[in-house]
Amino acid sequence: MFSKTRLVALMAVLLVGLVAVVVAGCGGGGSSSSSETTATEESAEGGGETLTVGSDIPYPPFEQKASGGGYTGFDVELMEAIGKEIGREPEFIDSSFETIFRDVAQGKFEAVMSAATITEEREKVVAFSLPYYLSEQAILVKEGSDIKGLADLKGRVVAAQQGTTGLELGKEKAEASELRPYPEGPDADNALKAGTVEAVIIDAPVAKQQAEELGGIEIVEKVPTDETYGIAVEKGNTELIEQINEGLKKAIADGSYTKVYEKWFKEAPPLEALEKAIEEAESK
Amino acid sequence: MKVFFEQYFDFHIMGEHFGEVFEAFLQNLLIFFVAAIIALIWGLVLALFRQAPGKKFIPIRVLTIAYIDVLRAVPLLIIILMISGGVPFLDFLPKDIRIPHWLGKPDPFWYGVAALVFVYGAYMAEVYRAGIEAVPSGQMEAARSLGMSHLQAMRHIIVPQAVTKVPAPMLNELISLLKDTTLVSVIAFGESVLVSREILAEQLNSSALVLTAAFFLVICLPGARLVDYLIKRNQGKMSRGAHIEVA
Numbered sequence: 001m002f003s004k005t006r007l008v009a010l011m012a013v014l015l016v017g018l019v020a021v022v023v024a025g026c027g028g029g030g031s032s033s034s035s036e037t038t039a040t041e042e043s044a045e046g047g048g049e050t051l052t053v054g055s056d057i058p059y060p061p062f063e064q065k066a067s068g069g070g071y072t073g074f075d076v077e078l079m080e081a082i083g084k085e086i087g088r089e090p091e092f093i094d095s096s097f098e099t100i101f102r103d104v105a106q107g108k109f110e111a112v113m114s115a116a117t118i119t120e121e122r123e124k125v126v127a128f129s130l131p132y133y134l135s136e137q138a139i140l141v142k143e144g145s146d147i148k149g150l151a152d153l154k155g156r157v158v159a160a161q162q163g164t165t166g167l168e169l170g171k172e173k174a175e176a177s178e179l180r181p182y183p184e185g186p187d188a189d190n191a192l193k194a195g196t197v198e199a200v201i202i203d204a205p206v207a208k209q210q211a212e213e214l215g216g217i218e219i220v221e222k223v224p225t226d227e228t229y230g231i232a233v234e235k236g237n238t239e240l241i242e243q244i245n246e247g248l249k250k251a252i253a254d255g256s257y258t259k260v261y262e263k264w265f266k267e268a269p270p271l272e273a274l275e276k277a278i279e280e281a282e283s284k
Numbered sequence: 285m286k287v288f289f290e291q292y293f294d295f296h297i298m299g300e301h302f303g304e305v306f307e308a309f310l311q312n313l314l315i316f317f318v319a320a321i322i323a324l325i326w327g328l329v330l331a332l333f334r335q336a337p338g339k340k341f342i343p344i345r346v347l348t349i350a351y352i353d354v355l356r357a358v359p360l361l362i363i364i365l366m367i368s369g370g371v372p373f374l375d376f377l378p379k380d381i382r383i384p385h386w387l388g389k390p391d392p393f394w395y396g397v398a399a400l401v402f403v404y405g406a407y408m409a410e411v412y413r414a415g416i417e418a419v420p421s422g423q424m425e426a427a428r429s430l431g432m433s434h435l436q437a438m439r440h441i442i443v444p445q446a447v448t449k450v451p452a453p454m455l456n457e458l459i460s461l462l463k464d465t466t467l468v469s470v471i472a473f474g475e476s477v478l479v480s481r482e483i484l485a486e487q488l489n490s491s492a493l494v495l496t497a498a499f500f501l502v503i504c505l506p507g508a509r510l511v512d513y514l515i516k517r518n519q520g521k522m523s524r525g526a527h528i529e530v531a
Contacts, residue, residue, distance in 0.1 A: 013517035073401075162478075162485060180390075180473075181482060182471075182472045187369075187470075191368075191372075193373075195375055195383060196372050197381055
């Protein structure tokens with residue numbers, strides 16, 4: 001067995017190693033965060049007054065880090081298009097989704113664009129723009145599965161992500177024998193690949209990306225929901241909301257919405273349905 | 285202050301979801317009982333392997349020590365995620381082991397039990413070892429001199445005495461084990477933390493988590509007091525001679 005001095009020597013070596021790792025880690029982290037700030041500063045340059053936008057990044061394809069620094073994604077590029085229409089330059093700020101509505105209500109940033117569903121609960125705290133995206137859920141299964149859609153989920157083991165519309169849809173319509181809420185979406189997809197669950201209900205764009213990346217799984221049905229995404233601002237800031245709504249409508253009318261949508265979702269946007277949803281929201 | 289109470293002590297939300305959270309808490313207790321029983325046995329086996337005598341058992345001793353050291357050093361959460369995320373893919377194992385559905389419980393339940401047994405078996409082995417080492421070495425020597433084998437001496441002389449010394453530290457381990465059953469929520473098993481987080485996401489309110497914490501308090505607080513009592517009683521036994529001297 002170890003003698004006492006050898007044990008002390010071993011501990012000393014381990015400690016030195018640990019310190020080295022920690023120091024190296026901190027150095028790396030520090031430099032990356034400084035490059036991040038320069039990226040956002042750069043993107044803030046250019047025409048128009050800056051519009052600060054909070055977003056929980058990453059949530060691809062809605063928002064993610066751009067390879068050349070800064071952020072990109074459907075939300076980011078659509079906000080840029082809207083900004084162009086109203087003469088404001090958006091600057092995205094990475095934020096945690098749990099506190100994002102509180103933060104905008106307290107003025108930490110002017111707007112929130114983070115694939116956020118418009119809900120009554122949230123409307124108590126913030127004001128939402130007109131809907132800019134129709135939420136659609138997808139049923140993901142293993143390739144060659146006998147599940148062909150929502151109706152076949154009866155008596156099956158189904159997974160979804162915690163706190164999402166997909167989970168709600170599963171509770172209300174799937175009649176699954178067991179519905180498993182995973183903390184993160186990719187965990188559910190992994191369980192599907194592993195064969196411990198037979199289907200996953202998740203946001204359609206996310207499902208599409210996962211199916212392409214992982215392989216061996218496919219989308220069998222897309223289910224439209226009543227839910228829409230909106231841009232949130234501080235309650236009472238009607239001026240900004242009106243500007244954003246106007247910019248959004250212009251972006252839809254002049255085709256820049258379609259361009260951004262096709263770039264990120266690789267399909268044509270459901271413009272008719274979206275315009276109907278906008279009309280409904282306006283009549284409220 | 286009002287916001288604080290609304291966020292953590294909304295009795296309306298607690299009442300509305302009481303049944304749901306309570307049923308989920310019973311799942312925590314179920315994982316606890318299954319994992320505790322197996323881990324108590326597994327820990328004793330490990331402790332005995334670790335004490336195996338002589339040269340020919342060196343490989344077993346080394347392997348056991350390595351197992352105990354590694355499993356005590358790696359976070360339980362990682363073990364849970366590794367089992368759940370990887371075992372179903374190991375297609376050289378039979379399907380009933382890769383994706384277990386024994387006794388009508390779903391696979392995340394068994395992945396959780398397995399992880400808890402692996403890790404807590406290692407912790408408990410150390411508790412048993414402390415108990416075994418607390419038995420005076422003369423006991424083993426006396427037993428061997430009566431012609432008992434090492435195993436017989438363990439079985440009839442050492443382990444029965446060691447077991448009387450472990451309840452207090454073992455109860456501590458069991459309290460930790462009960463609390464750590466909540467970690468199984470990360471692999472989507474419907475226990476109390478998972479259910480209350482779901483309520484948190486729906487209602488933007490933490491009261492259901494407070495309710496879950498209350499259930500754990502009700503079980504764990506008396507447990508902790510019992511540990512204190514057992515330690516005190518043990519000390520009383522040990523220091524009895526001293527008391528007589530003082531008096």
